[in-house]
Each structure stands twice: as C-alpha cells, then as structure tokens.
Amino acid sequence: MKNHLLLGAAASALLIVAAPAFAADTTADAAPIATNAAPADNSVVDAVVIIGQGQSRQVQTLNNEAIGLQAAGTSALKAIDKLPGVTFQSADAFGAYEWSTRISIRGFNQNQLGFTLDGVPLGDMSYGNHNGLHISRAVASENIGRVELAQGAGALGVASTSNLGGTLQFFSRDPSEAMGGEINATAGSDNMHRLFGRFDTGAIKQLGGLRGYVSVADQKSDKWKGGGEQKQRQYDAKLVMPLGERGDLTGFYHRSERREQDYQDLSFDMIKRLGRDWDNTQPNWGLAVAAARAYQTGTALPAPFATVDDAYYAGAGVRDDDLYGAKLNLDITDRVTLDATAYQHKNEGQGLWYTPYLASPGFGTAGSTAAPLSIRTTEYDIDRGGLTAGLTVDIGAHRLRGGFWHEVNNFNQARRFYAETAAAPSRNPLAFQENPFFTQWQYAFETKTTTGHIEDEWTLSDALKVNFGFKAIKVENTVKTIVGNPLAGTIESKDNFLPQVGFVYKATPDFEVFGGYTENMGAYVSAATSGPFASQNQARVDYITQTLDPESSKTFELGGRYRTERFQGVAAVYHVTFDNRLLAVAQGSSIQGNAPVLSNVGSVETKGVELAGTYRLSDAWSLYGAYTYNDSQYENDVVAQDGTVRARTKGKTVVNTPKNIFKGEIAFDQAGFFAKLGVAYTGERYYTYENIGGLAPSTTVADLTLGYRFEGEGWAKGTQIQINVTNLTDEDYISTIGSGGLVNSDPTGTAQTVLTAPPRQVYLSIKKSF
Numbered sequence: 001m002k003n004h005l006l007l008g009a010a011a012s013a014l015l016i017v018a019a020p021a022f023a024a025d026t027t028a029d030a031a032p033i034a035t036n037a038a039p040a041d042n043s044v045v046d047a048v049v050i051i052g053q054g055q056s057r058q059v060q061t062l063n064n065e066a067i068g069l070q071a072a073g074t075s076a077l078k079a080i081d082k083l084p085g086v087t088f089q090s091a092d093a094f095g096a097y098e099w100s101t102r103i104s105i106r107g108f109n110q111n112q113l114g115f116t117l118d119g120v121p122l123g124d125m126s127y128g129n130h131n132g133l134h135i136s137r138a139v140a141s142e143n144i145g146r147v148e149l150a151q152g153a154g155a156l157g158v159a160s161t162s163n164l165g166g167t168l169q170f171f172s173r174d175p176s177e178a179m180g181g182e183i184n185a186t187a188g189s190d191n192m193h194r195l196f197g198r199f200d201t202g203a204i205k206q207l208g209g210l211r212g213y214v215s216v217a218d219q220k221s222d223k224w225k226g227g228g229e230q231k232q233r234q235y236d237a238k239l240v241m242p243l244g245e246r247g248d249l250t251g252f253y254h255r256s257e258r259r260e261q262d263y264q265d266l267s268f269d270m271i272k273r274l275g276r277d278w279d280n281t282q283p284n285w286g287l288a289v290a291a292a293r294a295y296q297t298g299t300a301l302p303a304p305f306a307t308v309d310d311a312y313y314a315g316a317g318v319r320d321d322d323l324y325g326a327k328l329n330l331d332i333t334d335r336v337t338l339d340a341t342a343y344q345h346k347n348e349g350q351g352l353w354y355t356p357y358l359a360s361p362g363f364g365t366a367g368s369t370a371a372p373l374s375i376r377t378t379e380y381d382i383d384r385g386g387l388t389a390g391l392t393v394d395i396g397a398h399r400l401r402g403g404f405w406h407e408v409n410n411f412n413q414a415r416r417f418y419a420e421t422a423a424a425p426s427r428n429p430l431a432f433q434e435n436p437f438f439t440q441w442q443y444a445f446e447t448k449t450t451t452g453h454i455e456d457e458w459t460l461s462d463a464l465k466v467n468f469g470f471k472a473i474k475v476e477n478t479v480k481t482i483v484g485n486p487l488a489g490t491i492e493s494k495d496n497f498l499p500q501v502g503f504v505y506k507a508t509p510d511f512e513v514f515g516g517y518t519e520n521m522g523a524y525v526s527a528a529t530s531g532p533f534a535s536q537n538q539a540r541v542d543y544i545t546q547t548l549d550p551e552s553s554k555t556f557e558l559g560g561r562y563r564t565e566r567f568q569g570v571a572a573v574y575h576v577t578f579d580n581r582l583l584a585v586a587q588g589s590s591i592q593g594n595a596p597v598l599s600n601v602g603s604v605e606t607k608g609v610e611l612a613g614t615y616r617l618s619d620a621w622s623l624y625g626a627y628t629y630n631d632s633q634y635e636n637d638v639v640a641q642d643g644t645v646r647a648r649t650k651g652k653t654v655v656n657t658p659k660n661i662f663k664g665e666i667a668f669d670q671a672g673f674f675a676k677l678g679v680a681y682t683g684e685r686y687y688t689y690e691n692i693g694g695l696a697p698s699t700t701v702a703d704l705t706l707g708y709r710f711e712g713e714g715w716a717k718g719t720q721i722q723i724n725v726t727n728l729t730d731e732d733y734i735s736t737i738g739s740g741g742l743v744n745s746d747p748t749g750t751a752q753t754v755l756t757a758p759p760r761q762v763y764l765s766i767k768k769s770f
Contacts, residue, residue: 049061049062049063049066049082049083049612049614049624050062050063050568051561051563051568051569051570051612051613051614052561052570053512053561053563053568054504054512055504055514056465056466056467056502056503056504056514056515056516057150057151057152057154057155057502057514057516057518057557058084058085058150058151058152058514058557058559058570058572058574058610059148059149059150059151060083060084060148060149060570060612061146061147061148061149062076062079062080062082062083062146062147062148062149063145063146064144064145064146064173066079066082067079067141067144067147068142069674069676069705069722070141070705070724071093071094071186071188071724071726071761071763071765072141072142072184072186072194072196072219072724072763072765073094073096073141073186073194073217073219073232074093074094074095074096074141075090075094075095075096075101075135075136075141076135076136076141076144076147076170077095077101077103077135077136077168078090078094078095078096079147080147080149080168081095081663081680082624082626082663082665082678082680083149083612083626083663084151084570084572084610084611084612084626084627084628084661084663085105085106085151085166085608085610085628085630085661086103086104086105086149086151086628086661087102087103087104087105087656087657087658087661087682087685088101088102088103089101089102089103089735089736089737090102090735090736091263091735091736091739091755091756091757091758092224092230092758093189093224093726093727093758093761095136096136096230096232097230097260097263098127098134098136098258098260098317099127099260099262099263099315099317099351099739100263100735100736100739100755101134101736102656102736102737102738102739104165104656104657105149105151105165105166106151106152106165106166106574106576106606106608106630106632107165107576107578107604107606107630107632107654107657108164108165108166108553108578109656110124110125110126111124111125111126111162111525111530112124112162112163112164112165112522112551113162113163113164113165113166113167113168114153114154114158114160114162114163114166114167114168115132115135115160115167115168115169115170116158116159116160116167116168116169116170117135117138117139117169117170117171117172117323118170118171118172118250118252118327118341119159119169119327119339119341119388120159120323120325120341120343120345120388121159121160121386121405121407122134122135122138122170123162124162124525126530127317127351128351128378128380128527128529128530129319129347129349129380129382130380130382130411130413130445130525130526130527130530131382131384131409131411131447131525131526132345133256133319133321133323133345133347135168135170136232136258137232137234137256137258137319137321138170138254138256138321138323139170139172139234139236139254140196140215140217140234140236142182142184142196142198142215142217143172143173143198143215143236144170144171144172144173145171145172145173145174146170146171147168147169147170147171148168148169148171149166149167149168150166150167150169151165151166151572151574151610152165152166152167152516152518152555152557152574153165153166153167153500153518153520153553153555154166154167154169155167156453156455156469156470156471156500157388157390157401157403157453157471159386159388159405159407159451161449161451161473161475161493161521161522161523162522162523163520163522164520164521164522164551164552164553164578165553165576172236172238172252174238174240175200175201175202175211175212175213175238175239175240176200176202176211176213177202177203177211178200178202178203179200179201179202180199180200180202180769180770181197181198181199181200181213181769181770182196182197182198182767182768182769182770183195183196183197183767183768183770184196184197184765184766184767184768185765185766186763186764186765186766187763187764188724188761188762188763188764189224189761189762189763190221190222190223190224190761191220191221191222192219192220192221192222192763193219193220193221194217194218194219194220195216195217195218195219196215196216196217196218197215197216197217198213198214198215199213199214199215200212200213201213207241208241208242209241209242210239210240210241210242211239211240212237212238212239212240213236213237213238214235214236214237215234215235215236215237216233216234216235217232217233217234217236218232218233218234219231219232219233223261223263223279224758224759224761225263225277225278225279225758226263226264226279226280226282227261227279227280227282227283227284227314228261228262228280228282228314228316228429228430229259229260229261229430230259230260230261231258231259231260231430232256232257232258232259232260233256233257234254234255234256234257235253235254235255235256236252236253236254236255237252237253237254238250238251238252238253239251239252243329243330244330244331245331246329246331247328247329247330247331248328248329249326249327249328249329250326250327250328250329251324251325251326251327252323252324252325252326252327253322253323253324254321254322254323254324255320255321255322255323256319256320256321257319257320258317258318258319258320258321259316259317259318259430260316260317261282261314261315261316261429261430262280262314262315262316262317262353263279263280263755264278264279264280264311264312264315265739265740265752265753265754265755266278266752266754266755266756267746267749267750267751267752267753267754268693268746268749268750268754269748269749269750270310270752271754271756272749273304273306274304274310276732276756277756278310278311279311280311280312280313280314280315281311281312281313281314282313282314282429285313285424285425287302287311288311288312288313288354288356288373289371289372289373289422290302291305291308291310291311291356292308292356292359292371292372292373293372294308295308295356295357295372296356296359296363296364296372297372308356308357309752312353312354312355312356313354313373313425314353314354314429315351315352315353315354315429316350316351316352316353316429316430317349317350317351317352318349318350318351318352318430318431318432319347319348319349320347320348320349321345321346321347322344322345322346322347323343323344323345324343324344325341325342325343325344326341326342327339327340327341328340328341335393335394335395336391336392336393336394337391337392338389338390338391339389339390339392340387340388340389340390341387341388341389342385342386342387343385343386343387344384344385345382345383345384345385346382346383347380347381347382348380348381348432349379349380349381350377350378350379350380350432350433351377351378351380352375352376352377352378352429352433353375353376354373354374354375354376354420354429355373355374355375355376355417356372356373358373358374358376358417358438359371359372359373359374360372360373360374360419360420360421360437361419361437363422369421369422369423370419370420370421370422371419371420371421371422372422373420374417374418374419374420374437375417375418375419375420375427375429375433376415376416376417377414377415377416377417377418377433377436378413378414378415378529379412379413379414379415379416380411380412380413381411381412381413382409382410382411383409383410383411384407384408384409384410384411385407385408386405386406386407386408386449387405387406387407388403388404388405389403389404390402390403390404391403397458397459397460398456398457398458398459399456399457399458399459400454400455400456400457401453401454401455401456401457401469402452402453402454402455403452403453404450404451404452404453405449405450405451405452406448406449406450406451407447407448407449408446408447408448408449409445409446409447409448409449409526410444410445410446411444411445411446411447411526411527412442412443412444412445412482413442413443413445413527413528413529414439414441414442414443414482414483415439415440415441415442415528416433416436416438416439416440417436417437417438417439417440418433418434418435418436418437419437439483440483440484441483441484441485441528441536442481442482442483442484443479443480443481443482443484443487443528443533443536444479444480444482445477445478445479445480445526445527445533446476446477446478446526447475447476447477447478447525447526448475448476448478449473449474449475449523450473450474450475451471451472451473451474452471452472453469453470453471453472454469454470455467455468455469455470455500456468456469462506463505463506463507464503464504464505464506465503465504466501466502466503467500467501467502467503467516468499468500468501468502469499469500470497470498470499470500471498471500472495472496472497472498473493473494473495473498473521473523474492474493474494475492475493475494475523475524476490476491476492477490477491477492477493477523477524477525477526477531477532477533478490478526479526479533479541484536485536485537485538486538487533487536487537487538487541488538489538489541489542489545491524491532491533491541491544491545493521493522493523493524493550495521495550495552498518498519498520498521499517499518499519500516500517500518500519501516501517502514502515502516502517503515503516510562510563510564511560511561511562512560512561513558513559513560514557514558514559514560514561515556515557515558515559516555516556516557517554517555517556517557518553518554518555519552519553519554519555520552520553520555521550521551521552521553522550522551522552522553523550524548524550531598532544532545532548532598534584534598535584535597535598540597540598543597544597544598548582548598548599548600549580549600550580551578551579551580551581551582552578552579552580553576553577553578553579554576554577554579555574555575555576556574556575556576557572557573557574558572558573558574559571559572559573559610560572566615566616566617567613567614567615567616568613568614569611569612569613569614570610570611570612570613571609571610571611572609572610572611573607573608573609573610574606574607574608574609574610575605575606575607576604576605576606576607577603577604577605577606578603578604578605578606579603580600580603581600581601581602581603581604581634582598582599582600582601583598583599583601583638584597584598584599585597585598585599585601585638585639585640585641585646597641599640599641601636601638601639601649602634602635602636602637602638602649603634603635603636604632604633604634604635604654605632605633605635606630606631606632606633606654607630607631608628608629608630608631609627609628609629610626610627610628611625611626611627611628612624612625612626612627613625613626619670620668620669620670621666621667621668622666622667623664623665623666623667624663624664624665624666624667625662625663625664625665626661626662626663626664627660627661627662627663628660628661628662629659629660630657630658630659630661631659632653632654632657633651633652633653633654634649634650634651634652634654634689635650636649636650637649637650638689638744646744647689647690647744648690649689649690652686652689652690652691653686653691655685655686655687655688655689655737655738655742656685656686656687656737656738656742657685657686658682658683658684658685658698659683660681660683661680661681661682661683662680662681663678663679663680663681664678664679664680665677665678665679672708672709672710672711673707673708674705674706674707674708674709675704675705675706675707676704676705677702677703677704677705677728678702678703678704679700679701679702680699680700680701680702681698681699681700682698682699682701683698684696684697684698685737686737687737687738687742687743687746687751687753687754688742688743688744688745688746688751689742689743689744689745690744690745692744692745692746692747693745693746693747693748693749694737694743694745694746694749694751696734696737696754697733697734699731699733699734699757700731701727701728701729701731701733701757702727702728702729703724703725703726703727703728704724704725704728705722705723705724705725706722706723707720707721707722707723708720708721718768718769718770719766719767719768720765720766720767720768721764721765721766721767722764722765722766722767723762723763723764723765724762724763724765725760725761725762726758726760726761726763727757727758727759727760727761728760729760730759730760731757732756732757732759733756733757734754734755734756734757735755735756735757736754736755737753737754738753739753739754739755740752740753741753
C-alpha cells in the first residue's frame with residue numbers, strides 16, 4: 001500500500017510541475033481575490049474541477065457535471081470528497097445518511113466548518129439539528145449548480161460562526177431562459193428507486209423576463225443490511241426577476257421530508273463476533289423484546305447477544321424542513337453594488353431508538369401488555385430567520401466591500417419516551433411519535449448572531465493584488481427551562497477583530513503565487529446535548545460562563561497555481577493553530593458520579609501539503625489527481641480542574657485525521673459515450689484521543705460511471721442513460737468512525753462507534769431533458 005501511496009503522490013506532483021497545460025479558459029481569472037464569488041452563470045465553469053485562479057486562498061469549485069456523474073440522489077458532500085484536504089465518510093452508498101456522514105478538512109471536523117446554500121447559512125450541519133440543516137435536505141442534488149470549497153476559513157462575508165476550518169458554499173441552479181424541463185428515473189440495488197422532475201417556465205416577456213422552476217424528487221431504498229427503509233421527498237422552487245441590465249430579485253423555497261432508519265453502531269469486537277453485516281434486529285421484534293426482558297429481569301441474554309447493546313430493534317431520524325426567502329442583487333450605480341438575502345428556516349425533527357434501558361409503563365405487572373423496552377427520542381424544533389447584506393464599491397485600484405449577517409434562532413429540544421406493546425410493535429419508527437409517557441427534559445434556546453466585515457482588494461499592478469480586512473462576531477446564547485434541571489442565563493461569544501490578509505501575484509501568464517493569513521472564532525452552540533448547556537447543571541453553566549473561551553484558529557497558506565491550455569494544477573502548504581479546544585472533561589472519580597464539564601483543553605497544531613491537478617490528455621480523455629499530507633497533533637494533555645490528567649493526548653494524532661489521502665480519476669467523453677473511474681485512498685484514522693486502540697485501517701475504494709447521451713434529432717434527443725457502480729471492487733472496510741462518540745482509548749475494541757461501508761452497489765438512471 002505504501003508503494004501505491006507513493007505512486008499516487010508522485011503522479012500528482014508530476015501533474016503539477018510537468019504537464020503542458022489545461023485547455024479551458026474561464027472567468028475565474030477575473031474573479032476578485034477578496035471573495036469566494038463564483039461566476040453567476042454556471043455554464044462558464046466548463047471544467048469538472050476549477051482550481052481557484054485569482055484567489056488569495058486555496059479554493060476549488062466543483063460544477064454540476066461532477067455531481068451529475070454520481071449516482072442519482074448522492075449528496076454533494078460525497079462529490080467534493082475528490083478535492084484536496086477533504087475526508088468524507090458515510091455508511092450508505094449515497095453519502096446522505098446523516099447519522100453516518102462525517103466530513104473533515106485539514107483536521108477540522110464537521111461542526112468546525114462553515115456551510116451555506118446561495119449565501120443562506122446551513123449552520124454546522126450536525127445530526128442533532130440546532131442551527132441549520134444538512135445540504136442533502138436543503139436542496140435536491142440535481143438542482144445544485146456548483147460547490148465551492150475553501151480549505152481555510154473562507155471569505156470574510158461567509159454567514160457562519162463555525163468555520164474555524166474550511167467553508168463549503170453550495171449554489172443552486174438558476175431557472176433556464178428557455179421553457180423546458182427534466183425527468184429522471186433511477187433504480188438499483190436494495191430496491192432503490194428515485195424519480196426527479198423539474199419544469200422551467202423560461203423567460204416570460206409579458207412579466208418583464210420573469211423565469212422560474214419547480215421540481216420534485218422522491219427516493220426510497222431498503223437498507224443494505226438489516227431491516228428498514230431510507231426515504232426522502234424534496235420540493236424546490238425558484239423565481240428570478242431581472243432588474244435592469246445586471247440586477248435581479250430571486251425568491252426561493254425548499255421543502256424536505258426525510259425518513260431514514262439507522263444502522264447499528266458497531267465495535268471492532270462486535271465485527272469479529274457478529275460480522276460486518278450485523279445490524280439492529282428489525283423485523284425480529286421477538287428477539288429485541290427477549291433481549292430487553294433479559295436486561296430488565298437480570299436473566300441470561302438470548303443468543304447471539306453478549307451485551308444488551310449489541311442490537312436494538314431499530315433507530316431512525318425523522319425530519320421536516322422548510323427553507324424560504326428572497327435575494328436581491330442590484331447595481332445602484334456602475335461602481336456600487338448591493339446584495340441582500342432574507343431567509344426563514346423551520347424544522348421539526350426526532351431522532352429515536354428502541355431502548356431496553358427503560359421499560360414501557362406497566363411492564364412486569366400481572367396482565368400487562370407493556371413491552372420491556374420503550375422508544376426514546378431527542379426532539380428538535382427550529383424557527384430561525386435572518387438577513388445578510390453587503391455593499392461593494394469600486395474606486396479605481398480599490399474594491400471595497402462591507403456587510404453584515406444577523407440571525408435570531410429559536411430552538412426547542414426535548415428528551416421523551418414512548419410506550420410499546422410486547423406482542424408486536426404498535427408504532428412506526430418512520431413517523432413522528434406522539435403521546436409520550438415521560439419527558440425527561442425540555443429546554444428552549446434563543447441564539448442571536450450578529451457579524452460584520454469590511455475588506456479592501458487593492459490592485460497594485462497588473463500582476464499583484466492584495467486584500468485585507470477583518471470581521472467581528474457577537475453571538476448570545478440564552479436558555480430557559482421547560483422540564484428538567486433548572487437552567488437559565490446567557491453565554492456570549494464575542495470578538496471584534498478577526499483579521500484576514502492575502503495576496504495573489506501573477507508571475508507569468510500561466511503561473512501565479514498566492515498566500516494569506518486568517519484568524520477566526522467558533523461561537524458556542526445552544527443545545528442540551530452539546531455545548532455549554534449540555535451539563536444541564538446551573539452551577540456548571542455559571543462556571544463555564546466565567547472561565548471558558550471560544551475556540552479559535554489561525555491559518556497560514558502559501559501556494560502556487562499553474563494553468564495553460566491542457567492543464568490546471570495547484571500546490572499549497574498550510575499551517576494552522578487551533579486554540580482553546582473544547583471538550584467535556586470528567587471531574588473526580590467515576591464513583592462520584594460527577595458529570596463532565598465543558599473545558600478548554602489546549603491547542604492543536606496542523607501542518608500540511610495539498611497537491612491537485614487536471615490534465616486533458618486529448619479532447620476525449622482527462623486525468624485528475626489530488627494528494628494531501630496532513631499532520632495534526634494535540635499540543636496538550638487533557639487536565640481536569642483539580643490537575644488530574646484525564647487523557648494523555650500531547651503529541652498524539654488528532655482523531656479522524658488521516659495523514660495521507662490520494663484521489664485519482666480517469667475520464668472519457670466522446671461521441672455521446674462517457675465514463676469515469678475514480679479511486680480514493682484514505683490513510684488510517686483514530687477514534688481514540690490517546691491513540692491507544694481505535695485505529696481504523698486505511699482504505700482504497702473505486703467507483704465507476706458509464707453512460708451514453710443521445711445526440712441529434714428525434715425522440716431520443718436529450719436522453720441519457722447512466723450506470724453507477726459504487727465500491728467497484730466490493731471492499732470490506734470501516735467507513736464512519738466516531739458515530740457513537742470519540743473515546744480516550746479502546747485497547748479491547750469494545751467502543752461502539754464505527755459503521756461498516758456498503759458492499760458493491762449498482763444503479764441505472766434514465767434522464768430526459770426537453
């Protein structure tokens with residue numbers, strides 16, 4: 001495997017320094033270096049991966065063609081896995097099963113990254129929704145026009161307070177100027193089927209050029225192991241009204257109805273005992289009841305259970321989301337441009353599992369039909385709205401920009417239990433549960449977020465541009481108790497000066513050098529299951545308020561880009577200091593029963609190299625390669641308030657951070673035929689802070705796409721047939737780590753916190769545009 005890795009690194013390096021050139025010219029040359037702005041018209045992005053020419057940061061753009069080459073319904077997160085610095089994992093073939101999805105960039109995990117859709121903040125996209133929603137629920141994958149990744153903290157104007165590491169900006173496709181539409185149908189492994197339909201009105205002259213589209217996507221699939229289904233329905237709509245020569249007013253609406261059943265979290269020990277295909281017991285209700293009864297009565301567990309946690313009956317995530325708003329782009333003068341977006345997001349969700357730890361009321365009494373288990377939920381209710389706005393002024397050599405983001409998020413969270421019957425299940429795990437018999441806790445949170453930024457892009461010469469500016473962040477988190485241990489009060493995250501400076505120097509027509517420095521802060525989150533309020537103890541919250549500092553990062557980047565007629569490539573080095581890392585730390589001995597307290601536990605130092613390049617061998621053939629070396633280490637041990645060392649982490653590798661990643665693709669497209677073979681190598685990863693046990697082996701996985709586009713005239717015009725094969729070589733490997741949490745050490749391999757990857761899957765799509 002080392003030989004393969006070295007070969008991949010050498011191939012990427014060779015592409016960077018020795019390839020002749022890359023053909024496609026794009027408007028990226030003219031893109032301003034102080035923003036992540038991408039071309040408004042997606043059609044100008046004519047390469048699958050655009051390596052951010054003209055940017056002072058490491059930036060890549062992935063267009064809708066790359067997303068379309070994935071199996072229908074695949075998350076855009078899986079599509080960007082090919083980009084340098086990115087690690088993505090999921091326990092399903094589509095990368096859309098939210099409990100299992102994990103994305104990390106340069107050692108930062110998902111809740112330390114920033115995500116937006118058309119400028120609207122998606123929060124940190126965590127499974128336990130508290131401030132946003134996952135991109136797989138925000139918009140259908142067919143309606144994504146492009147994805148832009150900044151591996152560093154991203155532009156100053158990005159609406160995020162979690163982007164300590166990278167920033168992912170998703171942009172939806174605009175309505176077409178011509179009337180038309182699409183109908184796509186997909187079927188494949190595990191009874192998967194997906195239907196997608198979209199209708200574009202085209203520009204309506206009688207209404208001033210107004211154009212719009214509506215679309216519906218419906219997908220259903222059995223789980224690849226165990227019982228249960230994964231289902232989603234997505235509705236998207238967008239209207240664009242031209243204003244003047246270059247302005248427009250856009251309205252948008254997205255609705256998602258997600259119903260997905262969980263895979264059982266496994267341990268290394270369980271995989272040895274029970275196999276990679278072990279899962280929850282559904283549809284075997286009797287086995288789940290027998291295991292729960294044994295636990296409740298203290299009798300022997302049924303085979304093959306070794307512990308009651310080996311399997312539950314089922315688990316599920318149920319989510320309904322509505323995201324809507326309006327966006328204005330207006331040229332006030334030929335030198336002054338205004339943009340503003342107002343949005344509202346409402347979410348109702350439940351995460352549930354059948355717990356053997358609490359029996360339904362009446363269990364054990366004579367004549368009772370109650371089950372020895374119950375359904376436990378964590379329930380989410382989000383109602384957030386906000387406004388982003390920016391003003392850009394061109395003054396000769398200076399391009400000035402300032403803006404702000406303000407959001408008020410009202411979030412309710414509860415832990416409830418629902419009764420079941422012993423003879424047979426009386427509830428549908430894919431439905432919202434009603435009539436609980438017990439509410440353990442319920443809290444209401446209000447989060448007020450305000451950010452502002454100002455920056456200047458200064459063109460010193462035709463070859464040199466510099467940008468400099470800063471942003472300010474203020475976030476107030478307030479809690480009220482409805483049920484449970486009393487909590488009250490407000491915690492504030494605030495920093496009035498977070499600078500960003502950068503430059504780009506065009507040394508030759510084909511080669512440019514870029515670099516920059518960014519400081520950022522991650523605001524506290526408002527939830528009963530994470531962040532400062534997770535202890536659900538007023539004294540601890542007061543202590544945190546007085547002593548805790550928000551997480552922060554300092555990022556240095558330096559790199560070069562080379563691009564000519566057949567080649568584009570980038571090489572970058574980076575150094576990141578991540579300070580005030582937050583972790584819940586146990587206080588006192590375990591027998592004392594003290595809850596862990598959120599604490600600052602020191603710093604992380606990250607150093608790395610990123611290489612990526614695309615080489616067009618001919619008009620039909622192209623090669624793509626990306627290699628990342630990332631060294632992320634903890635700088636401190638984890639120490640409790642009394643000075644006791646709780647985890648010896650100093651000098652240890654950061655969890656879920658492989659040191660070596662290689663991605664390669666070869667693609668063909670000619671005379672209607674197209675194909676793509678992608679190979680991804682991911683180095684070994686720890687889920688233990690002390691690096692004692694918990695090491696997931698390295699993986700090499702291949703995906704294949706084959707297809708044909710019918711050209712010319714007649715009934716077949718606009719028709720495309722596509723076959724996708726995921727995990728082509730049917731590798732048996734660990735995909736997600738940390739699904740059940742991260743631990744200090746796991747020498748015996750008993751921590752239930754890994755998920756296995758699906759076997760080879762095959763999907764056939766027929767797409768018709770008209």
